[in-house]
Amino acid sequence: xxxxxxxxxxxxxxxxHRVAPGRDALIGSRGGRRPGRGGEVVPPAEFRSYYGxxxxxxxxxxAHNIAGYLFLGGAAGGATLLAAGADLTGRPxxxxxxxxxxxxxxxxxxxxxxxxxxxxxxxxxxxxxxxxTSPMSIGTWLLSGLSPLVAVAALDExxxxxxxxxxxxxxxxxxxxxxxxTAIAPAVTTYTGALIANTAVPAWHGAYRELPYLFGAxxxxxxxxxxxxxxxxxxxxxxxxxxxxxxxxxxxxxxxVHRRLGMLAEPLTKGRSGRLLRAxxxxxxxxxxxxxxxxxxxxxxxxxxxxxALAAESALTKFGYFHAGTASAADPKYTVVPQREHAPATxx
Amino acid sequence: xxxxxxxxxxxxxxxxxxxxxxxxxxxxxMFCEVSxxxxxxxxxxxxxxxxxxxxxxxxxxxxxxxDRMVPxxxxxxxxxxxxxxxxxxxxxxxxxDSANDLxxxxxxxxxxxxxxxxxxxxxxxxxxxxxxxxxxxxEEYQRRAGISATTGxxxxxxxxxxxxx
Amino acid sequence: xTDNLLEGREDPARDSGYPQPPPRMGFFTDTSVCxxxxxxxxxxxxxxxxPDDGLSLLGMSYDNTGMLGADTxxxxxxxxxxxxxxxxxxxxxxxxxxxxxxxxxxxxxxxGLGDQHGARLGSETGAxxxxxxxxxxxxxxxxxDGRTELRWLMASDVCKHCTHAACLxxxxxxxxxxxxxxTVVVQEDICNGCGYCVPACPYGVIDQRKDDGRVxxxxxxxxxxxxxxxxxxxxxxxxxxxxxxxxxxxxxxAAHRVEQLHDAGVVEARLYGADPDDGVGGTGAFFLLxxxxxxxxxxxxxxxxxxxxxxxxxxxVIAAVGVxxxxxxxxxxxxx
Ligand code: SF4
Ligand code: SF4
Numbered sequence: 001x002x003x004x005x006x007x008x009x010x011x012x013x014x015x016x017h018r019v020a021p022g023r024d025a026l027i028g029s030r031g032g033r034r035p036g037r038g039g040e041v042v043p044p045a046e047f048r049s050y051y052g053x054x055x056x057x058x059x060x061x062x063a064h065n066i067a068g069y070l071f072l073g074g075a076a077g078g079a080t081l082l083a084a085g086a087d088l089t090g091r092p093x094x095x096x097x098x099x100x101x102x103x104x105x106x107x108x109x110x111x112x113x114x115x116x117x118x119x120x121x122x123x124x125x126x127x128x129x130x131x132x133t134s135p136m137s138i139g140t141w142l143l144s145g146l147s148p149l150v151a152v153a154a155l156d157e158x159x160x161x162x163x164x165x166x167x168x169x170x171x172x173x174x175x176x177x178x179x180x181x182t183a184i185a186p187a188v189t190t191y192t193g194a195l196i197a198n199t200a201v202p203a204w205h206g207a208y209r210e211l212p213y214l215f216g217a218x219x220x221x222x223x224x225x226x227x228x229x230x231x232x233x234x235x236x237x238x239x240x241x242x243x244x245x246x247x248x249x250x251x252x253x254x255x256x257v258h259r260r261l262g263m264l265a266e267p268l269t270k271g272r273s274g275r276l277l278r279a280x281x282x283x284x285x286x287x288x289x290x291x292x293x294x295x296x297x298x299x300x301x302x303x304x305x306x307x308x309a310l311a312a313e314s315a316l317t318k319f320g321y322f323h324a325g326t327a328s329a330a331d332p333k334y335t336v337v338p339q340r341e342h343a344p345a346t347x348x
Numbered sequence: 349x350x351x352x353x354x355x356x357x358x359x360x361x362x363x364x365x366x367x368x369x370x371x372x373x374x375x376x377x378m379f380c381e382v383s384x385x386x387x388x389x390x391x392x393x394x395x396x397x398x399x400x401x402x403x404x405x406x407x408x409x410x411x412x413x414x415d416r417m418v419p420x421x422x423x424x425x426x427x428x429x430x431x432x433x434x435x436x437x438x439x440x441x442x443x444x445d446s447a448n449d450l451x452x453x454x455x456x457x458x459x460x461x462x463x464x465x466x467x468x469x470x471x472x473x474x475x476x477x478x479x480x481x482x483x484x485x486x487e488e489y490q491r492r493a494g495i496s497a498t499t500g501x502x503x504x505x506x507x508x509x510x511x512x513x
Numbered sequence: 514x515t516d517n518l519l520e521g522r523e524d525p526a527r528d529s530g531y532p533q534p535p536p537r538m539g540f541f542t543d544t545s546v547c548x549x550x551x552x553x554x555x556x557x558x559x560x561x562x563x564p565d566d567g568l569s570l571l572g573m574s575y576d577n578t579g580m581l582g583a584d585t586x587x588x589x590x591x592x593x594x595x596x597x598x599x600x601x602x603x604x605x606x607x608x609x610x611x612x613x614x615x616x617x618x619x620x621x622x623x624x625g626l627g628d629q630h631g632a633r634l635g636s637e638t639g640a641x642x643x644x645x646x647x648x649x650x651x652x653x654x655x656x657x658d659g660r661t662e663l664r665w666l667m668a669s670d671v672c673k674h675c676t677h678a679a680c681l682x683x684x685x686x687x688x689x690x691x692x693x694x695x696t697v698v699v700q701e702d703i704c705n706g707c708g709y710c711v712p713a714c715p716y717g718v719i720d721q722r723k724d725d726g727r728v729x730x731x732x733x734x735x736x737x738x739x740x741x742x743x744x745x746x747x748x749x750x751x752x753x754x755x756x757x758x759x760x761x762x763x764x765x766x767a768a769h770r771v772e773q774l775h776d777a778g779v780v781e782a783r784l785y786g787a788d789p790d791d792g793v794g795g796t797g798a799f800f801l802l803x804x805x806x807x808x809x810x811x812x813x814x815x816x817x818x819x820x821x822x823x824x825x826x827x828x829x830v831i832a833a834v835g836v837x838x839x840x841x842x843x844x845x846x847x848x849x
Contacts, residue, residue: 010748011757013535013741024770025752027545028599029777050590050810051573052623053580056717060708081840089844118726122705125686132826133519133819136709137685186833186840193832194825198683198818199712205818208825212832220839237847238840245839329712336807339814355575356550369565370558374551376568376577384614394614394621395572410570415593415615415663418608426609442568 047340049332056200058329065116067322069109070192071222071315073143074215076105077188078223078246080150082239084182094239096157097230101223102181103154106147113143135195142188149181189219196325202335203328204321206264207257214253215318220246222314225287229307233300240291240303243310247284250317264334267327268320276320283313350400350430350469352447358435361448366440378444380409381431382471383417389428391473399476399485400430402469403495404452406485407445408476430471434464445476452500518677520820522789525676525797529691536759537695538738539797540747541767542669544809545774545782547754549575549667553587556749560734561586572622574665580810581670583722586731587746588670590809593618598664598803599779613660668800668809669755671746672697672718672731673786676794677817680710680719680730695760695797696733704728715793715815733797760797767801779803785811792816 010017049055059066083098114120127144131137156174159167193211196204204211224243228236254277258265267273290306293299328334357375358365365371380398382390392398394413399406409432419426436444448464456463470489477485490496518528526534557563566584571577574591581588595613678697681689688703689710699719706726710719719730734744742748747757756763764787774782785806786799792815806813 009753009756011743013738016758024773025546026773026777028597028601028774028779048805048807049623050580050592050808051571051619052626053810054717055807055810055812056715057582057711057720059712060721078836078840081837082843085840085844089847116707118706125688125703125705126707128703129685129687131685131687133682133822134685134709135822135825135829136683136707140685186837187829189836190829190832194822194829197825198822199709200679200715200815200818201712205821208821209828212825212829213835216832216836220836224843238843241846242840242843245843249839325712332807332810335812339812340807342814370555373565373568374554374577375575377570379570383610384617385611387614388611394618395570395625410572412572412574413614413618414574415595415610415613415660416665418610421609 047333047336049336053332054330055332055335056329058326059199059201062116063319063322063326065112067319069112069116070196070215070318070322072105072109072112073139073192074189074219074314074318075222075226075311076102076109076146076150077185078219078242079105079227080146080153080181080185080188082223082227082242083153084178084185085238086235087178089238091231091235091238094227094231094235098223098227098239099150099153099157101226101230102185103150105226106143106150109143110147113140135191135198139188139191139195142184142191146181146184146188149177149184152177153181186216190216196321199325200335201325201329202264202338203261203267204325206261206338210253210257210260211321214250214257214321217246217249217253218314218317221250221284221287221310222246225291225307225310225312225314227307228291228294229304229311233294233298233303236303237295239307240295243307244288244291247288247310247313250314251281251284254317264328264338267324267331267334271323271327273320273324273327276316276323280313280316280320283309283316287313349427350402350432350450350467352432352434352451352464355433355435358433360435361446362435362437362440366435366437366442369441372441375433375435376442378407378409378436378447379412379433380471381412381414381417383419383428384413384415385419386417386428386430386471387411387413390471392471393473396473397475399472399474400432400450400469401472401486401489402450402452402467403490403493403499404486405449406476406482407447407449409445430469454500519682519822520677520817521794523676523794524695525678525691526693526695531693534693534695536761537797538733538758539674539696539760539763539799540671540733540744541756541758541763541799541801542671543754543756543767543770543801544666544668545754545770545779545801545803546752547589547667547669548752549589549591549665550751551589552749552751553669553746553755554578554585554589556745557587557731558584560737560745561732563729572618572625581672581718581720581730583720583729586671586729590666590668590670592666592668592804592808594664594666594804595660595662596664597662599774599777601664610660664803666803666809668802669746669750670810671798672733673716673793673799674731674733674797675817676789676796677819678793679713679715679817679819682817682819682822683709683713685709692735692738694733694735694738696735696738698732698735699728699730701727701729713818715812715817717810731798763799767799770801774801792820 009019079098079102086095086098114123126140152173155170159170190212193215197208197211220242224239228239287306287309290302294302355375357371392411396411398411399408417429419428432447434447437446451464454463563584574593576591578585578588593615674696681697686703686705688700692698704727708721719728721728743757747755767784771782781803785802786796789795
């Protein structure tokens with residue numbers, strides 16, 4: 001391949017060839033300075049970095065796809081649970097609303113996930129392996145399992161519109177698929193916390209203990225809100241309760257994350273994330289108040305407004321955490337400073 | 349004082365290496381290197397533009413301020429250095445002004461090689477003037493320095509050789 | 514698959530199921546003899562047919578590459594510092610010089626990177642004023658009491674081929690795999706562009722190529738290794754700053770080199786990545802550095818994210834049960 005005179009030493013599998021003479025050049029050995037004296041004149045900066053460049057690579061995911069999925073996937077999982085409950089407790093209108101929300105959110109989830117790959121046909125590569133070390137692999141299988149099940153459930157709701165043979169088939173599949181979907185759904189709401197925590201992104205990894213709970217709670221807020229908004233007030237009580245409980249829990253867990261992260265919580269409070277998360281708090285307050293009022297006043301309008309407020313809260317939370325992670329990855333401070341605290345001691 | 353040198357990334361005047369993407373991306377732009385002291389004195393900004401003027405021409409380059417350049421003391425005067433790589437020209441993937449435009453038509457008296465390692469220059473912030481204004485700028489410098497078409501055209505080598513025998 | 518270790522000491526090839534793997538291969542990059550010629554960067558691009566990634570003058574000394582990325586698998590860093598190298602006396606000591614510009618330049622570059630901190634390659638940097646005081650007052654006179662020393666650090670960065678590689682662990686398609694040499698390689702026909710490995714790598718190595726969405730990184734020249742050749746970069750390196758070989762042997766050689774430098778008065782020499790008990794179980798490509806890792810753009814104490822994955826799964830499962838219980842309770846509560 002390469003012509004010309006030999007450059008450096010060549011290392012092949014069978015050993016060393018043409019050892020270069022300069023390999024052990026004794027740099028810095030000339031001169032009279034005693035070792036260890038003179039020393040460091042660099043002023044103690046807050047932290048050092050390579051020209052302020054990021055140490056790790058921030059996620060390449062597009063916010064509207066992946067943060068969007070964090071929200072939609074949660075809503076899908078939560079709504080699937082509410083659909084099962086509505087079915088078992090004889091609330092046909094709420095069941096229809098929940099099933100449609102769940103099928104819609106699941107469909108959109110798949111769509112944004114596939115869109116983020118750039119080339120949709122490459123999605124099938126996800127199905128080559130099942131890898132427990134990759135929450136994305138497990139999540140893909142969960143979602144791939146959930147989609148046909150919630151689709152059957154949604155078709156069951158509109159079976160009147162289907163040809164006879166199809167309607168029969170859907171009717172027979174409805175019950176087993178509901179059971180399976182209910183089993184899968186809770187995991188769909190929480191695994192996304194593990195998904196983003198399982199990275200080197202400081203603000204995400206640092207909160208790996210809280211994120212699954214936070215995302216699960218936020219999913220209930222979203223699903224409860226959407227289903228409450230789409231069901232008649234008389235049947236929507238469980239959706240309202242689930243939504244309010246999820247919302248309260250999510251706000252408490254958000255506090256817990258701030259405490260856990262310490263200086264790493266800064267990206268959650270500053271800039272775009274700060275604005276999104278503050279807005280999510282307002283939505284939570286408004287949603288809880290409106291839903292409570294709708295229950296007391298039996299008002300559908302208040303219920304719709306409150307439900308949508310809770311869904312907005314969930315979306316804002318997910319986008320806020322998404323952007324905070326990206327910001328924490330883009331600034332070397334958040335990688336260097338916490339690691340420095342337990343990094344090996346500096347020689348000299 | 350101006351001095352020119354080569355970079356490992358480019359070959360001679362860059363006529364070949366400026367056409368190679370892998371080499372061009374490593375040194376993508378004509379620059380001049382100045383000490384922090386000269387940057388302060390002349391008002392130059394790291395990564396900003398500077399115009400370098402000699403008796404022959406004016407070129408522009410991006411500024412790199414670096415501790416590797418140091419002012420030198422010659423008798424009682426502080427002389428600043430401007431370092432210029434000579435790899436740029438008007439064609440290739442990366443283009444820029446040519447340091448060779450600045451240099452004089454003189455040979456090193458000892459080895460008779462083009463003398464490009466030490467010449468006097470001025471450096472000022474900003475990009476160079478375009479079109480005829482560029483020539484006017486150089487002419488202005490020439491007038492102030494009293495340089496004419498005959499300045500520096502005497503061949504001294506034979507004289508010196510004659511004297512020393 | 515055999516037992517799936519997520520941390521600690523490990524023989525990566527054997528634990529990935531190769532019954533009789535050849536010795537683990539890697540790089541020892543001794544930055545103390547790097548001359549910054551960038552031969553490694555170019556040789557890598559030539560051999561692996563990597564596209565160029567744009568012309569941008571970054572103002573980071575002679576580094577116009579910036580960082581590793583999809584189209585840069587070797588990156589030579591340049592750091593100018595106003596401190597001596599070992600016992601060296603610098604001629605600068607006699608010159609009439611003022612304060613160093615190194616720190617100010619770094620600020621200028623960082624400020625030009627904007628919000629994204631140069632997170633992606635080739636980000637253009639703007640100029641920030643360094644010159645005389647902004648009020649247009651007189652320029653600072655040249656003083657003779659400022660910087661007297663200078664050292665110019667150069668280091669060729671590369672994928673670390675971690676013992677516990679986060680990129681490989683999180684890859685949902687199995688595109689990233691462990692070779693028989695213990696290295697980590699992307700199969701470009703399997704990668705589907707999900708981008709999960711990108712933020713998972715604790716060193717910021719692997720990155721997505723904008724136009725095709727797939728990720729790319731150093732393969733430790735898997736193709737060359739397979740036919741008994743050494744990688745292109747180490748072959749091109751004229752000073753043997755990049756040394757290739759069995760990792761065990763390289764670690765011995767590196768330890769010896771640190772001793773040698775300490776004896777020569779270069780007390781700041783230290784190894785980075787050579788410790789099999791560090792957060793990633795030691796790296797297959799490790800370094801001899803002359804300053805703290807973060808100065809070269811390395812994380813000071815990286816930990817593979819999947820070390821905490823069992824705990825994450827535990828929390829996710831408990832949280833899922835919690836979500837189901839809350840939903841159940843909501844229906845129970847509504848019935849009252
Ligand atoms: S350095 Fe990053 S890209 Fe390389 S093996 Fe380790 S985790 Fe993977
Ligand atoms: S080839 Fe060797 S000497 Fe040249 S820049 Fe790369 S590591 Fe340094």
